[in-house]
Structure formats: C-alpha cells, structure tokens
Amino acid sequence: MDFSFTTDQQDLIDAAKDFFDGENTFERMRSIVKGQKVESLWPQFVELGLLGVMAHEKDGGMGQPLVLMAAIAEAAGYSGLPDPFIEVAGITVPLSASPEKLISGSSQLAVLSELRKYIDHNLGDGTAVKSIDPLRNLVKVEGTCDQSDKANYHGAVLSAAQLIGLSQRMVDISVDYAKDRHQFSKPIGSFQAIKHHLANVYTQIEFTRPIIQLAAIKGGINVHSAKVSAIDTAMMAAETAIQVHGGMGYTYEVDLHLFMKRVWALCGEWGDRNYHMKKIEEYVLQGDAKLGPGNTFN
C-alpha cells in the first residue's frame, strides 16, 4: 500500500505542468477569444511524447496508468488548455489498438459515447454548436456511438481531474486579486470573509483529488463519487471566485470567466451530476453493497 506517486512519475507530472503553464498563457487564450490565429501546440505534444503517456511501450508510448494521466489532466485544467489533448491522449489513445498515428500527430480522433453530445471540431464531424466557453469550438456528434465503458470511465475521471485543476486555478487567481485589490485602505484578502470563502474551496479541492486518484486506479463506484465531488467542488470554486472578484469577475476584463466557463462545460461532459448521482444511489441505497470501514481499498 503506497497511495502516492513515485519520484519519476512526479517529475513527469511537473514537466507536463510546466509545459502547459508556459505555453497556454493568458495571452494565448485572449488571442483565441479575439478570433486571432494562434500556434497549434500539437507538434509539441508529439515532440514531448505526451500523446503517448498511456500507450504501451511497444507502441512507442510511456505505458503510464490512468492515475498519472489524471494528474496531467489536472495540470491541463489548471492552465485552461483548450486543445483537445486530454481527449486524445487519455481516451482515444488507450482505447486504440494501433495508436501510432495518434501519437505521431498524423491523426486526431474522439471516441464517441452516449455520455458526450459535443466534441471538439478537430476530432470528428458534426454540426457546429455554440458553447458559452469562447475557447471551445464544438460540433454535435451525429451517427452511432461506440458504446464503451472504458471511454466513459476514462472520460469521467479525466474530466473530474480537469475540474480540480480549474478549481485550483480559480482559487489562485482569486488570491492574487484579493492581495491586489484594496478597499477600506486594505487588501480585501485581509478580510476574514474573503479568507474563509477561499479556505473552504481549498479544503474541498484537497478532499476531492484523492478520490479521483482512487477512481483512476480502482474504477467502480469511486468513478461516480469522484465526478460528483469534482462537479460540486468546481461549481463552488467558480461561484466563490466570481464573488471574490466582485464586479470585475462579471466581465471579460479579467480572465476568470475562461476557467469558470470551462467548469460549466466539463460538469456536463462524460456524465453529468444526475447521471453519476443515480449510479451512486443504485449502489448505496438500493444495492446490497458492503459499506462501512475497510471496504474502500479492498
């Protein structure tokens, strides 16, 4: 029993995080919002081997487990990365029998699922739909879905992980804002009302990340617990962040809205709260599952 990453794994996660934060800057996202053309990050995903994190080593991948991908998804969420990298690297690649083309960047594809109505326009065909998230360019999927429990499992875990990354980012930018913004001749972050709001969000994040990791390793009911917890945490983080930003949070003048809107989007993707809550209800209230101490890791 060792429920923590190895040093090598942590190094890989840190490298991915540095890359996302370094490349997907506020400037890049603002340019996309303004409709300006930006450099695709895909060649760099290929060069760094990041698309093959979960692929078998024999296919040129790193052979890493979903739990590591979840940590990378958290980092991607933190940066607000709009590119459908997590989709391809965390779902399409591990479900593909021959992922070489995906890893080499010559193909980009989404796995279709009944749990996802809209996909990035680069990943498949469909009719354009308009998301409130100005960084999401989506199409409505037409045709049959590849019924895939594994895709749904990966999708739920990785969307939950991105939600936690987004939550942490919204806390961090709110802290920065609260240190900078002065009222009554003091930074507003020195007031307990602000402190306590943000401490509550921090606490929820800290107690959601581990269940996401458990879901990534063990699957099962934990997947539903993880997604519900991530949704609740992220919505709370978004609402707290806008409150801390005050009127500025309600505008395009600050970048908060980019992260908040991504939260709204990911809450409904790969199973919304109702879907996952019903699964837990079937398990806990209607089933004859073993509940109580000693069952979580057994």
Added chain:
Amino acid sequence: MNIEFTSNQKEFREEIRTWLSAHVPKKRLRSFDTAEGFEQHRNWERVLAKDNWGNVNWPEEYGGRGLDLISWLIFEEEYYRSDAPLRVSQNGISLLAPTIMEYGTEEQKTRFLPPMASGEEIWAQAWSEPGAGSDMAAIRTKAVKDGDHYIITGQKTWSSRAVFADWCFALVRTEDGSSRHKGLSKILVPLNSNGLTRRPIAQLDGDPGFAELFFDEVRVPVKNLLGPEHGGWGVAMSTAGFERGLLLRSPARFQSAAARLVKLYKSREKYLSSGIGEKVIQAWVDTERFCAATYQLVSRVEKGASISSESSANKLFWSEMDRQLHRTAMTIMGAQAELEEGLDSIDNGRWLDGYMFSLAGPIYAGTNEIQRNILAERVLGLPR
C-alpha cells in the same frame, strides 16, 4: 502507486478482526463522561493493552507493536467495524503520546507511555483558559520555579475527561513578564495534586465531560517539564497538528456512521421526502473522500513528509462532514429524534448523542474559523 494491502497487512486485519469479535463487550458501555462509564472504559483499555492492541503504531518497548500508520488505519477500520467502545484514553494516546515521543526524555517516555497504554493513567488536556480560547497565546496561568519544583497558579477550562482522569498536560507561562507565544511551557501535572480543584461542567448531554481546573500554588517537579522550558508554544503546536490532523479522527469512525445512516434511511424510506436520499449519499461519498485522502496523507508521511497546515483542512472537512451526517440522521428520525432512550427511541438515542457531539467538532481543537484563517494565511498566502 500501489493500493494493494500486503499479505502481512491482510493477515493483520484478520488477526485483529478475530480478536475483536471475541473481546468487544456485547453490551454498549455507559458514556465515559459518567463515573461508572469512565471505569468501564478504563477496564476496556486494560483489555486492549493486555494483548497489545491499544496502540499498534507505538514502539514495542512502550506497549505498542511497532507497526506503520497503514496498519494503524487497518486497526481503526476493524475497530469501528466491530463497534468497539470509544477510547477514553484518546487525549493521551492521540495527542500527548506523539509529543512525548518527539520531545520527551528517555525517562519521561519510560515513565509515562506504558501506564498510558495500559489505561492505568488517563490524560486530560489543560490548555484553554477563560480568557484564552481561540486566542490561546493569551494564556495567563503561571508556573514559578522554586528549586526543583514549579509552583502553578491559575485556571484552565474545557478540559475533557479531567473530572475522572489522572493526569493533565498543561500549557502555562513559565517566563515572568513574557507575553503571547513566548515564555510558555508544557508541564505534566497529576490531577490529584494538592491545591488543584476540579469543577465538573455539564456538557450538552448533561454529563460532566469537561472540567474547569483551578491551580492554587500546585507544586510539580521540574522533571515534569515536557520539551524546552519557555518553548512550549512549539511543543503545543505539534500536539495541535496531531489533534486536528491524522491521529484523532481516522476515517473508519465516520465510515461506520455513514453505513449506519444508510441502514437508518432504508428502515424509514417510505416516510421521507425525496431530498433526504441525496443527503445520505452525500454523507457516504464524503466519508469515502475522507478515507481516500487519509490513505494518501499516510502514504506521504510514511515516505517522510511532515504534516503542517494540511491538518487544518483535515479538521474542517471531518468536523463539517460529521455534523452534516448526524443532522441528516436527526431529520430522518423526525419526531423520534428527541428521544434519549427507552420507549420509541431509535438505537437508544445514539444518533442524538452523535449529533450533540458533532456540534463540538467545529469548535474543539481550534475552531473552524481559526482553521480557515490558518489555511488562508499560511497555505494560500493571504495577508494577515
């Protein structure tokens, strides 16, 4: 990451499960906040200690089994699964013992840990004062050195278990003229000392779970100083870390309550409004989250990480989860929620007891408001 238990850990789980099923009292003990219940619980500590089950993660020489914290979590899981009695020794074993192991002299370890493990000496905490609650650095109780003794004068309060306990660990001002965090020391004091008066305080349930302690020139040998003289704040903060964090509240306690809550819900489902089911589920999900987070924290501690401000998030999470869980139970019980025992009471008032106790969680071990300040300032970096 590897979330499999080793074969040794699995055997350990079987072993403790077998032992508990043979030894846990069939009849629930009375509350340890009554004189009779206190002695019943002390006896239970003796039973645990006789077969070395009281403190599995302590070194063997002091009455433990020298096992790691994962084994301690397994022990806790089986302990709460078996519905064994609450630990009357918890202030000693969870809060003081880790501090003695970190700061105590060899002589202090040998003197205090074995009788703590065996239940012969039960400990109470003596930190808060009428004027030093959340603002603990406002402590005024003084200890003046007189040869090889300290002479302690002052007043402590909210001292849990102190009405019936044997010893207390006090935080007092040893440096004359010092203020705030400086000049404090931690001193171990027998509760039957001359000049020490205990005034029981009835808690919400009517039982004297707290005492107020009046020190009137109480003489204590200097060798009862724990850690550096005048350096008591640092020593106390290490205890507070244990208290808010890992050792006081393992997930098993709450997971066991969540499983009972599901049963309670199922037994009364047809009377309940549609929203209650979701609250029950939320309670279960939250206890699973707490469990996953605790295993992760323990894994990091076993690799050498230290716990600091994280313990504040821990305390916020479990105390609010516990209150919500028990409030849901109160809602489910409806008109029967007020019944303590006897006719029509559910589980002899156990949920009511649990709810009352859950209301203390956000207050003791540093109020949740203090924890939020700690997180905001020390973790998030917001200005003071």
